[in-house]
Amino acid sequence: MDTKQNTALLRALAEVPAPLPDRGVIHVVIPHTDRFTVVGNHLAQNAGLSTTAVGFAVRIQSLPQGTEVGVKALAARFPEGEKLIAAALRELEAHGYLQRARTRLPNGRIVTRTVFCNQPTALLRPRAAAAPPQQAPPAPQVRAPARASVPAAAPGPAPAQAPARGPALAPAPKPEHHAPETPAPETPAPEAPAPEAPAPEAPVPQGHASFTPLVPPPTAPKSPRPPLPRPRELTPELERISTALLSDLHHHSPEFTLSEEHVHKLVPGVAAWLERDTRPDTIRHALTTNAPEPVKYPYQFVKHRLTVLLPPPAHRTSVTPFQTCDGCERAFRAPAPGHCRDCRTGHAHEDQQAAA
Incomplete structure (x- = not known):
C-alpha cells in the first residue's frame, strides 16, 4: 500500500526560502492575521522555567483581560491538575511574570488581584519612551509665534514688493513662487522658541521615570531562614525523650530515617516542643503527617517543621494549695498553714471581748 503524502506540507516546504537543514527542526512560518498572541523568547526559551510554567504563561497571556x-x-479550563497548576504559578511568580496583590475596593471589600506581565524585566527600567507623545500639545504654541515672524521676515528680502502686495494678501500662489529662493532658509528661524516648549513638559515624564517595581528581581537576596528552636534548659530527661522520639520516626514512616x-x-528542637507541654504523639504527628512523597531530605524537612510549626509557650496558672486548719481541722486553700476563715473570725471576736 502506498503511504499518503501531505501535499500541503510539501508545498509549504517548497516555499521555504533558505536551504533546508540536514537535521533539526524546520520552521514553516505562516503570518497570522487574527487570533494570535506575541510571546517573547525570554519566556519561550527560559531555562529556569519548566515547560508547564511556560505553557501556562502563554495560556494566561492569551486570555482576555478580566x-x-x-x-x-485554570483546573476547570485545562486538563492539568491543581497541584501542577499551583506549582507552575509559583514558578511564574518567582520569575516576576505573575503577581498577586490584595486590594481594598471602595466598598471596603478586600480582593486579590492577579497581575500578569509579559516582560517583567521592563518593569525594572524607567520607561522614558513615553516622553515624545507628551510633547504633542505644545505644537500649537510653537506655530503661533512662527506665523507672527513670517511677515517680519518677508519685507526684509523684498522691500519694494511689500507695499505693492500688502493689500493683496489673499492670493497665496504668488508668494509661493518666491518661497524656494529666500524664505526656504528662513523657515528654520521659527524653530528658535522650540527649546522653550519642552521646558514645561520636562517634569511630565519624570513621574514615569520614578516608577518603583513591585516585583522583586529573581536575583534578589532571600531572607535568612529562622534558626532551630532551643529550650531554656536542655535537661537530661528532655534530651532522652527527644532522642527516642527522633530515632523512632522511621518505625512510623520509613522515609523519616535519620542518621x-x-x-x-x-x-534541641524537639526539646523546645516538649518544654511547651507538647505530647510526644503530637510532635510525631506534626512531623510526619501530610509529608510529600517521597521525602528527599528528611533532616531538612523535620528541621523546617520543628521551626515553623512551633507551638506557643504554655501559660501555667498558679493554684493555691490546700491546708488543714489548726483549729477545726477543715481543709481550706491558703499559701501557708494556719487557721481557716471561720476560726480566724472566732479568734478575732474573742480577742475583742478580752480587750473590752
Whole structure:
C-alpha cells in the first residue's frame, strides 16, 4: 500500500526560502492575521522555567483581560491538575511574570488581584519612551509665534514688493513662487522658541521615570531562614525523650530515617516542643503527617517543621494549695498553714471581748 503524502506540507516546504537543514527542526512560518498572541523568547526559551510554567504563561497571556486565572479556574479550563497548576504559578511568580496583590475596593471589600506581565524585566527600567507623545500639545504654541515672524521676515528680502502686495494678501500662489529662493532658509528661524516648549513638559515624564517595581528581581537576596528552636534548659530527661522520639520516626514512616548526627542536631528542637507541654504523639504527628512523597531530605524537612510549626509557650496558672486548719481541722486553700476563715473570725471576736 502506498503511504499518503501531505501535499500541503510539501508545498509549504517548497516555499521555504533558505536551504533546508540536514537535521533539526524546520520552521514553516505562516503570518497570522487574527487570533494570535506575541510571546517573547525570554519566556519561550527560559531555562529556569519548566515547560508547564511556560505553557501556562502563554495560556494566561492569551486570555482576555478580566478572566479568572486562579488555580481552580485554570483546573476547570485545562486538563492539568491543581497541584501542577499551583506549582507552575509559583514558578511564574518567582520569575516576576505573575503577581498577586490584595486590594481594598471602595466598598471596603478586600480582593486579590492577579497581575500578569509579559516582560517583567521592563518593569525594572524607567520607561522614558513615553516622553515624545507628551510633547504633542505644545505644537500649537510653537506655530503661533512662527506665523507672527513670517511677515517680519518677508519685507526684509523684498522691500519694494511689500507695499505693492500688502493689500493683496489673499492670493497665496504668488508668494509661493518666491518661497524656494529666500524664505526656504528662513523657515528654520521659527524653530528658535522650540527649546522653550519642552521646558514645561520636562517634569511630565519624570513621574514615569520614578516608577518603583513591585516585583522583586529573581536575583534578589532571600531572607535568612529562622534558626532551630532551643529550650531554656536542655535537661537530661528532655534530651532522652527527644532522642527516642527522633530515632523512632522511621518505625512510623520509613522515609523519616535519620542518621545519628542528624538526630543529635534535632534534639534541641524537639526539646523546645516538649518544654511547651507538647505530647510526644503530637510532635510525631506534626512531623510526619501530610509529608510529600517521597521525602528527599528528611533532616531538612523535620528541621523546617520543628521551626515553623512551633507551638506557643504554655501559660501555667498558679493554684493555691490546700491546708488543714489548726483549729477545726477543715481543709481550706491558703499559701501557708494556719487557721481557716471561720476560726480566724472566732479568734478575732474573742480577742475583742478580752480587750473590752
